[in-house]
Amino acid sequence: MIFLNPLYFSFFITTVILQKTFLFLSLAIIYDDYLLIRMPKSFTLSAFKNIKQTGSLFRSSKFLAKKLTESLSSDQPLTVVELGAGDGVITKEILDKISPKSRLYTYEINNNFIPHLSAFKDDRLTIFNQSVEKLRSDFGYNDVDIIISSLPLANINKTFKEQLIRNVKFVLKDKGQFIQYQYSKNDKKILETNFKELSTQFCFFNMPPAIIYNCVNFV
Numbered sequence: 001m002i003f004l005n006p007l008y009f010s011f012f013i014t015t016v017i018l019q020k021t022f023l024f025l026s027l028a029i030i031y032d033d034y035l036l037i038r039m040p041k042s043f044t045l046s047a048f049k050n051i052k053q054t055g056s057l058f059r060s061s062k063f064l065a066k067k068l069t070e071s072l073s074s075d076q077p078l079t080v081v082e083l084g085a086g087d088g089v090i091t092k093e094i095l096d097k098i099s100p101k102s103r104l105y106t107y108e109i110n111n112n113f114i115p116h117l118s119a120f121k122d123d124r125l126t127i128f129n130q131s132v133e134k135l136r137s138d139f140g141y142n143d144v145d146i147i148i149s150s151l152p153l154a155n156i157n158k159t160f161k162e163q164l165i166r167n168v169k170f171v172l173k174d175k176g177q178f179i180q181y182q183y184s185k186n187d188k189k190i191l192e193t194n195f196k197e198l199s200t201q202f203c204f205f206n207m208p209p210a211i212i213y214n215c216v217n218f219v
């Protein structure tokens with residue numbers, strides 16, 4: 001019997017331990033810092049009550065938040081808009097990245113998340129506790145440098161989605177960016193149709209893994 005040989009036996013045990021350690025570390029990385037305490041208190045409970053509107057039971061990982069904010073410049077004064085802030089994992093990453101003279105306007109419809117966003121106490125941040133439908137009336141034509149969206153596009157009806165994209169294009173500057181993530185490729189087509197330039201990135205370390213669309217607006 002192979003297991004009676006001590007050498008094989010210790011090799012087998014070592015392999016099992018390494019596998020379990022790898023699995024544990026991967027899960028710890030994916031769930032990030034919110035696995036034990038923050039998630040049940042904030043995001044998941046609120047998401048659970050309104051899953052269609054929230055689109056996911058898990059807030060984005062820091063890996064995804066970092067990828068979404070990669071193209072933000074720390075040197076220039078930017079006008080940045082965030083759509084669907086949740087409890088602020090991406091909001092924080094944006095605030096960490098943008099310059100002191102930049103401004104971040106963030107939309108969040110779910111009242112439960114507002115105290116988390118208000119806790120940032122950052123003068124550069126304006127919180128709109130309202131639906132993104134008001135985007136066009138809150139900003140002028142050609143006003144915004146970058147829009148980062150977490151809106152659950154897959155759960156939003158076609159008419160709303162098309163109106164949203166029209167509004168996004170209206171407020172974005174020439175060569176302004178619309179950055180959106182999704183857990184499937186469902187809405188790639190509608191984005192391709194509306195933006196002349198679109199690139200995609202994949203973020204495995206998120207729950208679930210996400211596709212990031214980076215769309216460039218040409219006026």
Ligand SMILES: C[S@@+](CC[C@H](N)C(=O)[O-])C[C@H]1O[C@@H](n2cnc3c(N)ncnc32)[C@H](O)[C@@H]1O
Pocket residue numbers: 053054055056058059060083084085086087088089090107108109110113130131132133150151152
């Ligand atoms: C998938 S969650 C993302 C939350 C957070 N940004 C993250 O990445 O963990 C989508 C968020 O969009 C918000 N949302 C959905 N529809 C909205 C709308 N019409 N206007 C504003 N926020 C909306 C939801 O309440 C939810 O917080």
